[in-house]
Amino acid sequence: MFDKNTYIERRHRLQEQLDSGLILLMGNQESPMNFPDNTYRFRQDSHFLYFFGLDSPGLAGLIDIDEQKTTIFGDELTIDHVVWMGPQPTIAERARRVGVNETSPYRELEGRIREALNKGRQVHFLPPYRDDNRIRLSQWMDIPINIVKNRASETLIKAVVSLVSIKSPEEVAEMEKAVNITRAMHLAAMRRARPGILEAELAGIVEGIALAANGQLSYPAILTVNGQTLHNHYHGNTLKDGQLVLGDFGAETATHYAGDITRTFPVSKTFSTRQKEIYKIVLDTEVACIEALKPGVFYRDVHLFAARMITEGLKALGIMKGDTEEAVQAGAHALFFPHGLGHMLGMDVHDMEGLGEDYVGYGDGMERSTQFGLKSLRLARKLMPGFVLTVEPGIYFIPELLDMWEKERKHWEFINYEKAQQYRDFSGVRIEDNVLITEAGHQILGRPIPKTIQEVEAERQA
Numbered sequence: 128m129f130d131k132n133t134y135i136e137r138r139h140r141l142q143e144q145l146d147s148g149l150i151l152l153m154g155n156q157e158s159p160m161n162f163p164d165n166t167y168r169f170r171q172d173s174h175f176l177y178f179f180g181l182d183s184p185g186l187a188g189l190i191d192i193d194e195q196k197t198t199i200f201g202d203e204l205t206i207d208h209v210v211w212m213g214p215q216p217t218i219a220e221r222a223r224r225v226g227v228n229e230t231s232p233y234r235e236l237e238g239r240i241r242e243a244l245n246k247g248r249q250v251h252f253l254p255p256y257r258d259d260n261r262i263r264l265s266q267w268m269d270i271p272i273n274i275v276k277n278r279a280s281e282t283l284i285k286a287v288v289s290l291v292s293i294k295s296p297e298e299v300a301e302m303e304k305a306v307n308i309t310r311a312m313h314l315a316a317m318r319r320a321r322p323g324i325l326e327a328e329l330a331g332i333v334e335g336i337a338l339a340a341n342g343q344l345s346y347p348a349i350l351t352v353n354g355q356t357l358h359n360h361y362h363g364n365t366l367k368d369g370q371l372v373l374g375d376f377g378a379e380t381a382t383h384y385a386g387d388i389t390r391t392f393p394v395s396k397t398f399s400t401r402q403k404e405i406y407k408i409v410l411d412t413e414v415a416c417i418e419a420l421k422p423g424v425f426y427r428d429v430h431l432f433a434a435r436m437i438t439e440g441l442k443a444l445g446i447m448k449g450d451t452e453e454a455v456q457a458g459a460h461a462l463f464f465p466h467g468l469g470h471m472l473g474m475d476v477h478d479m480e481g482l483g484e485d486y487v488g489y490g491d492g493m494e495r496s497t498q499f500g501l502k503s504l505r506l507a508r509k510l511m512p513g514f515v516l517t518v519e520p521g522i523y524f525i526p527e528l529l530d531m532w533e534k535e536r537k538h539w540e541f542i543n544y545e546k547a548q549q550y551r552d553f554s555g556v557r558i559e560d561n562v563l564i565t566e567a568g569h570q571i572l573g574r575p576i577p578k579t580i581q582e583v584e585a586e587r588q589a
């Protein structure tokens with residue numbers, strides 16, 4: 128947790144952006160895994176954490192803008208809880224740590240909301256993504272359950288996005304920590320991989336490092352010999368010589384700031400020539416895209432720059448052909464690079480995604496493309512100092528997509544299908560770093576993680 132003044136200041140800046148009414152920020156509850164008392168590891172809501180800092184279940188924060196009164200709602204533990212869970216600070220003690228002097232039992236929250244609504248006051252809330260909170264909001268505010276999300280306050284969403292998008296130096300320090308733990312996880316995967324072991328063994332090692340650092344995974348680990356499947360969470364394959372391992376995983380710190388790094392390495396200690404050729408295109412693209420980052424640049428332009436570099440690289444290998452600009456405009460490169468170049472990063476790995484991707488990644492007036500590939504670009508807007516984002520180009524050979532496009536003769540003028548089919552068992556390469564936009568340009572977060580062919584091969588042989 129940061130100093131209480133951080134939370135006071137954040138709430139103050141939030142209130143400044145809304146004229147009147149109440150701001151309701153729901154914390155998360157415990158979530159049962161297979162019976163009520165056997166819960167998933169508790170994860171607090173990131174926006175509640177941002178404004179109220181308290182990392183325990185059963186809390187909500189209410190800011191009355193007109194009365195200038197902030198209250199934390201939550202229930203004190205009974206002696207039965209204390210017997211099973213040990214003594215805990217009171218709600219009032221915890222609230223004071225984040226600069227809040229008013230507390231109330233959780234059951235009183237509904238009354239406060241109904242009273243405000245009855246007086247015609249607005250209660251601003253964020254779109255719920257957990258069903259238990261959706262049900263609470265539905266019941267308290269008499270909103271049909273299926274439209275609760277639509278009734279979320281756009282003013283509040285935009286205010287939260289404007290604040291959370293700009294990371295303060297203390298947040299950046301936490302994110303550096305997250306990336307450094309993530310670095311240790313990637314080094315361990317590179318060092319411990321060998322033919323004959325299960326992906327699950329490596330996945331266990333990397334998750335153990337996140338847990339041992341008093342954090343946890345910031346998202347389910349992608350650690351696979353089938354890197355062509357973008358979000359592959361299956362860990363049941365055995366590593367074999369000649370394969371590539373794509374590891375896309377990260378730690379979140381005890382304060383829940385996330386790292387999100389991808390590296391790709393050969394199961395054999397060295398890359399094959401074919402692997403090197405594809406890897407080099409992705410590496411050059413990643414490095415050049417990071418170089419291009421500075422305030423004022425539109426991330427959509429950097430994404431399209433990546434698409435052009437990948438197209439050029441694949442043309443040099445005879446896999447693509449034709450005019451690069453026309454191929455990218457048509458979306459032909461997306462056969463091999465079907466996702467966006469990156470996204471915002473913070474306490475959520477896709478930062479603030481629950482508020483609506485377009486609020487976060489597309490500025491007012493920016494239209495999201497519907498074209499395959501470009502439609503998956505989560506961040507397109509103009510970059511500002513304080514943004515932290517991922518840069519993660521990749522090249523994939525997805526047999527099912529390759530076959531489908533070939534059958535449809537899709538982008539025939541830009542894709543040499545005969546050559547591309549020779550790579551159908553290649554899998555995929557993605558390389559990803561986490562970057563802070565600074566006044567002067569950018570800064571890659573964390574200590575360097577092996578990335579060049581020489582560095583990765585040296586790490587595999589360490």
Ligand code: GLY
Nearest residue numbers: 346375376387388
């Ligand atoms: N690193 C996983 C993702 O960006 O979706």
